[in-house]
Amino acid sequence: xxxxxxxxxxxxxxxxxxSRDLARCAAADDIAPTLQAALDVWDDAAPRLAERAAxxxxxxxxxxxxxxxxxxxxxxxxAYQWADGSAYVNHVALVRKARNADMPDxxxxxxxxxxxAADCNLGPMDPIPLADPELGCDFExxxxxxxxxxxxxxxxxxxxxxxxxVMLVNDVTLRNLxxxxxxxxxxxxxxxxxxxxxxxxxxxxxxxxxxDGARVHLRLRVxxxxxxxxxxxxxxxxxxxxxxxxxxxxxxRPIGPGGIIGSGTVxxxxxxxxxxxxxxxxxxxxxxxxxxxxxxxxxxxxVRIEMLNDRGHSIFGAIDQVVARYx
Amino acid sequence: xxxxxxxxxxxxxxxxxxSRDLARCAAADDIAPTLQAALDVWDDAAPRLAERAAxxxxxxxxxxxxxxxxxxxxxxxxAYQWADGSAYVNHVALVRKARNADMPDxxxxxxxxxxxAADCNLGPMDPIPLADPELGCDFExxxxxxxxxxxxxxxxxxxxxxxxxVMLVNDVTLRNLxxxxxxxxxxxxxxxxxxxxxxxxxxxxxxxxxxDGARVHLRLRVxxxxxxxxxxxxxxxxxxxxxxxxxxxxxxRPIGPGGIIGSGTVxxxxxxxxxxxxxxxxxxxxxxxxxxxxxxxxxxxxVRIEMLNDRGHSIFGAIDQVVARYx
Numbered sequence: 001x002x003x004x005x006x007x008x009x010x011x012x013x014x015x016x017x018x019s020r021d022l023a024r025c026a027a028a029d030d031i032a033p034t035l036q037a038a039l040d041v042w043d044d045a046a047p048r049l050a051e052r053a054a055x056x057x058x059x060x061x062x063x064x065x066x067x068x069x070x071x072x073x074x075x076x077x078x079a080y081q082w083a084d085g086s087a088y089v090n091h092v093a094l095v096r097k098a099r100n101a102d103m104p105d106x107x108x109x110x111x112x113x114x115x116x117a118a119d120c121n122l123g124p125m126d127p128i129p130l131a132d133p134e135l136g137c138d139f140e141x142x143x144x145x146x147x148x149x150x151x152x153x154x155x156x157x158x159x160x161x162x163x164x165x166v167m168l169v170n171d172v173t174l175r176n177l178x179x180x181x182x183x184x185x186x187x188x189x190x191x192x193x194x195x196x197x198x199x200x201x202x203x204x205x206x207x208x209x210x211x212d213g214a215r216v217h218l219r220l221r222v223x224x225x226x227x228x229x230x231x232x233x234x235x236x237x238x239x240x241x242x243x244x245x246x247x248x249x250x251x252x253r254p255i256g257p258g259g260i261i262g263s264g265t266v267x268x269x270x271x272x273x274x275x276x277x278x279x280x281x282x283x284x285x286x287x288x289x290x291x292x293x294x295x296x297x298x299x300x301x302x303v304r305i306e307m308l309n310d311r312g313h314s315i316f317g318a319i320d321q322v323v324a325r326y327x
Numbered sequence: 328x329x330x331x332x333x334x335x336x337x338x339x340x341x342x343x344x345x346s347r348d349l350a351r352c353a354a355a356d357d358i359a360p361t362l363q364a365a366l367d368v369w370d371d372a373a374p375r376l377a378e379r380a381a382x383x384x385x386x387x388x389x390x391x392x393x394x395x396x397x398x399x400x401x402x403x404x405x406a407y408q409w410a411d412g413s414a415y416v417n418h419v420a421l422v423r424k425a426r427n428a429d430m431p432d433x434x435x436x437x438x439x440x441x442x443x444a445a446d447c448n449l450g451p452m453d454p455i456p457l458a459d460p461e462l463g464c465d466f467e468x469x470x471x472x473x474x475x476x477x478x479x480x481x482x483x484x485x486x487x488x489x490x491x492x493v494m495l496v497n498d499v500t501l502r503n504l505x506x507x508x509x510x511x512x513x514x515x516x517x518x519x520x521x522x523x524x525x526x527x528x529x530x531x532x533x534x535x536x537x538x539d540g541a542r543v544h545l546r547l548r549v550x551x552x553x554x555x556x557x558x559x560x561x562x563x564x565x566x567x568x569x570x571x572x573x574x575x576x577x578x579x580r581p582i583g584p585g586g587i588i589g590s591g592t593v594x595x596x597x598x599x600x601x602x603x604x605x606x607x608x609x610x611x612x613x614x615x616x617x618x619x620x621x622x623x624x625x626x627x628x629x630v631r632i633e634m635l636n637d638r639g640h641s642i643f644g645a646i647d648q649v650v651a652r653y654x
Contacts, residue, residue, distance in 0.1 A: 011367055011583070040338055078407045078583055080446035083516075107511075114513040115442045119407035119583030131480060131579065152520075152653070153458060174579060184434075186441040187514015189410075193479075193579040252458065252501060253520040256338070256405055256446030326479070 001053035002200040003028070003165070005035055005073045007123075012036060013073045017052045017061075018200050022317050025067040026056050035075055035201070039258040042148045042164055046203075067199075069317050074121035074197035075167055076146070076258060082118035082195065083249045084142070084171060084262035085111055087240040088232075091267035091280055098283035111240045111248040114188050116171075118260060122196035124317060127324035128172055129194070130299060136176035137297040137323060141222040141276035141305045142169040143234055144262040145242050146201060150255035159243035159250070160213050166206075168198035168220070168316045169262055170305055175279055175296060198305075199317030206315065214241035216307075218315075220266045222276045223304040229281070230274025232266045234307075276305075299325040328380035329527040330355070330492070332362055332400045334450075339363060340400045344379045344388075345527050349644050352394040353383050362402055362528070366585040369475045369491055373530075394526075396644050401448035401524035402494055403473070403585060409445035409522065410576045411469070411498060411589035412438055414567040415559075418594035418607055425610035438567040438575040441515050443498075445587060449523035451644060454651035455499055456521070457626060463502035464624040464650060468549040468603035468632045470561055471496045471589040472569050473528060477582035486573035487540050489582075493533075495525035495547070495643045496589055497632055502606055502623060525632075526644030533642065541568035543634075545642075547593045549603045550631040556608070557601025559593045561634075603632075626652040 004025060005013035012034040016025040031048045032038035038045040055061035086092055089108055096103045122128070130137050146165035154162070177191035204211045210218045217235030221228065240248075245261050255261075266276045275281045281294045297303070305319040331352060332340035339361040343352040358375045359365035365372040382388035413419055416435055423430045449455070457464050473492035481489070504518035531538045537545045544562030548555065567575075572588050582588075593603045602608045608621045624630070632646040 080405045080407060081444050083444070086513075104511075110511075112511055112513055113516055115444055115516055115519075117408050117410070117442055117580075119586060120581045129479065135579070152456065177579070182512050184431075184437075184439055185509050185514070186413075186439055187512070189440055189442055190575070190579045192442075194581075248517070252462070252504070252517045253444075254447045259446060 001050050002202045002206060003035060003049065003075060004067065004200045005075050005077055006071050007073055011078060013077055017049060017056055018067050019056050020206070022067055022200065022314060024056060024064050026052060026061040026064045028052055036258050039146065039148060039164065042257065069199035070125050072199040073123040075165070075201035076118070076197070076260065077121055079118035079121065079258055079260050080256050081259035082116040082262070083113050083259070084116050084264060085113045085240060085245040086264035087111065087238045087245060088264055088267035089239045090237050090269045091265050095279055095283045098286040108239060111245055113245065113248055116192055116195065118195065120194050122194045122321070124196060124199045124319045126196060126321060128196070128303070128321045129326050130323050131326060133296070133298055134176065135174040138173045138175050138278045139222070139297070139303045139305070140171035140173055140265040141220050142171050142263050142265060143216050143220065144169045144260050147246060147255055147259045147261065149257045150246060150250045150259065152250055152252060152254045154247055154250045156243045156247040159246035162246060163204060163242060165201040166204055166216065167201045168305055168307060168319055170196040170303065170319045170321065171262065171265070172196065196319050196321055198319050202315060208309070210309070214243055218307050218309070220276055221306045221308065225302055228274065230276050232268040232273045232276055234263070234266045237268050238263065297323045299323050328377050329529045329533060330362060330376065330402060331394065331527045332402050332404055333398050334400055338405060340404050344376060344383055345394050346383050347533070349394055349527065349641060351383060351391050353379060353388040353391045355379055363585050366473065366475060366491065369584065396526035397452050399526040400450040402492070402528035403445070403524070403587065404448055406445035406448065406585055406587050407583050408586035409443040409589070410440050410586070411443050411591060412440045412567060412572040413591035414438065414565045414572060415591055415594035416566045417564050417596045418592050422606055422610045425613040435566060438572055440572065440575055443519055443522065445522065447521050449521045449648070451523060451526045451646045453523060453648060455523070455624070455630070455648045456653050457650050458653060460623070460625055462504060465500045465502050465605045466549070466624070466630045466632070467498035467500055467592040468547050469496040469498050469589050469592060470543050470547065471587050474573060474582055474584070474586045474588065476584045477573060477577045477586065479577055479579060479581045481574055481577045483570045483574040486570035486577070489573060490531060490569060492528040493531055493543065494528045495632055495634060495646055497523040497630065497646045497648065498589065498592070499523065523646050523648055525646055529642060535636070537636070541570055545634050545636070547603055548633045548635065552629055555601065557603050559595040559600045559603055561590070561593045564595050565590065624650045626650050
């Protein structure tokens with residue numbers, strides 16, 4: 001099934017079930033008022049939501065309305081846990097190589113995860129707020145999974161069963177704030193502003209054979225304006241699987257229901273597929289031309305992140321944002 | 328007023344108003360079911376909660392029951408934002424000096440804040456779960472404030488008005504995981520397990536003259552077992568005030584209602600006051616004796632963190648936890 005959250009003037013919006021073709025939706029707030037509320041009691045809520053979704057497909061649901069992604073908030077407009085991995089180690093290696101920095105060999109064996117905040121997530125068509133273009137605004141196309149409660153110490157094998165939903169992410173990053181923050185030793189903070197999510201979150205079965213329980217084997221299509229910036233295959237070169245990332249996050253603490261675990265920027269070793277973020281393209285610029293030729297985002301620019309199934313249909317709907325300057 | 332959250336089998340518990348002497352409480356879930364719900368509409372909820380609190384003090388409230396901190400969850404059992412500063416720069420300087428590492432001068436001018444997670448906060452008397460004593464389990468006695476919604480770009484002057492509640496914190500840290508994580512460049516992750524909070528959160532007016540709108544001018548009393556481990560004065564040597572920390576957190580993103588902003592380990596330059604965490608005591612061991620003489624926490628050890636007003640009464644109740652090994 002596919003789930004979305006529509007704006008209703010409240011912080012967590014209202015839960016709807018969306019048709020597989022993303023054309024229609026039906027209220028589900030009688031089952032659970034919000035997606036977080038559904039995730040809090042997922043074993044009870046999921047079968048009832050699935051039943052509603054089947055009724056939407058069959059045309060037998062009541063109160064069906066057109067689904068407008070412009071009215072969608074992030075599926076979880078705010079979440080208690082947002083832990084973002086860097087599972088495509090190739091991306092890290094490339095960016096480091098471009099600035100002549102070594103990457104420890106341990107990065108290939110020990111997952112790199114940063115603690116994000118998700119108190120003010122952006123909807124799929126919300127503008128990307130930018131105070132100052134000099135901050136170096138970048139997009140990062142990613143995949144994320146949503147878990148139920150994961151006990152502390154859950155191993156990789158047991159972690160897979162805790163994956164309940166899959167979404168797309170635009171992990172907006174202010175590149176020119178990254179180096180000074182990393183240098184202070186406490187990780188990212190101001191360099192990670194609000195994160196945007198796809199119009200719908202889907203249960204893994206919606207991915208069919210493209211989901212193997214650990215990775216999504218489809219291309220993530222990232223447009224900058226009208227140009228296809230990159231379309232890396234998300235199942236390839238993902239060194240750490242989602243269950244492995246979850247196990248890493250849960251090593252010393254549980255994950256509460258509704259925890260969001262991100263893949264990090266999707267990236268392939270093959271340069272022909274392009275990149276899912278500007279920083280990677282700039283690293284390739286350096287390696288190819290000895291200089292950076294790709295600029296960060298300017299106000300007014302548009303970013304679109306999407307994933308199509310093998311019949312060319314959008315699975316999650318599109319993250320489709322315009323950079324908007326604010327003062 | 329003083330607010331607490333009592334266990335009721337649900338993730339966010341139920342909101343109660345607690346008497347000033349912490350002896351009694353009255354249900355407030357008719358005003359807002361949870362503290363997060365109250366913070367979501369604070370301007371509406373706060374006057375009604377204050378009225379209930381006045382009725383509890385006057386003995387005119389109905390349904391008053393004894394307040395048992397053993398039944399309390401964290402005031403926010405889960406929160407969308409937990410950003411923890413390192414405002415007592417003396418602490419950072421001391422720990423670095425003990426390991427012969429320089430501290431950049433910028434640390435005195437630019438706040439150091441790490442992004443924490445607060446999806447599974449511990450109640451004041453919950454055990455500290457510890458899988459392996461070799462991880463180097465430490466307590467950190469801190470103060471935290473809770474905000475309403477803070478717009479992105481809020482400056483220090485405007486930030487003060489967003490402080491709605493004050494709490495105490497035990498920011499449990501696994502010291503032996505810190506160095507490898509910092510070395511990876513993405514900040515703390517597994518080294519920061521679940522955080523514990525005081526039985527009640529109080530509005531700043533409960534602090535009287537000890538609150539100047541920016542700092543709490545009282546001693547934070549930290550016991551390890553029966554021994555007073557430290558009692559630093561929280562208003563002294565706090566280089567970055569709470570409004571300054573909030574402004575730092577909100578530089579590139581808003582803070583959602585119910586954001587928790589921590590001070591970092593309370594620490595004074597004067598060694599006579601002791602320390603609010605073991606790491607600082609170990610740093611002083613190194614400087615005084617050339618060797619570490621203070622061990623990290625072992626299973627069965629007890630930690631108590633409390634703050635008394637000028638008449639010797641506990642303001643927040645005590646964080647009072649025992650380390651419990653789990654497998």
